[in-house]
Amino acid sequence: MQLGLSSHKAEFYSFFGSGPHYRWLDYGGIDQETLNNRVRNAPVTPTPEDGIRDLVGSGDGTLIWRNYDDLIKYLDGILDENPDIAGMVGYSEGACMASTYILNEEKRLRETGRERRIKCALFVTGTPPINPDKGFVLADEQEDVMLDVPTLHVIGANGSIPSPSSSVVGNWLMNFE
Secondary structure, eight states: OOOOBOOOOHHHHHHHOSSOOBOOOOOTTOOHHHHHHHHHTOOOOSSHHHHHHHHHOSSSOOOOOTTHHHHHHHHHHHHHHOTTOOEEEEETHHHHHHHHHHHHHHHHHHHHOOOOOOOEEEEESOOOOEETTTEEOOGGGOSSOOOOSOEEEEOOTTSSOOOGGGSHHHHHHHTOO
């Protein structure tokens, strides 16, 4: 499987810190620089979901995740070799990968009874999980898909969450006791 080291330009090493840097997702022929430019130039949108739609829907179709099965098998192997691991931490693309894996575990539990391994997760500035057949799993389009393990989401001050009064997150926070 090609998870591979990332080949960021020198400017990214100061941003991401010391390596190694890994690419988890194969986006079906979209090169890394194009993807980085899309993210770097993404407009501010009313909702995080609109931001993802703007990011992936720029005329050339939705991002396709070609190595989904390989990645799930890879992570299964890591977890099988390390039975004490019960949580995931993911930054950026790693957060997307970790949340996708958690949804995959929930699906396998329903369909096959396979015991889940991941009990909690920490996501730092990541994109939503990806369904290998449908693309990003966006909160405003889903009723039956939810991360059902405890998670902590770290989002920067300039992240894509709009003001609390206009977001689901804000409504939850305002009603939190």
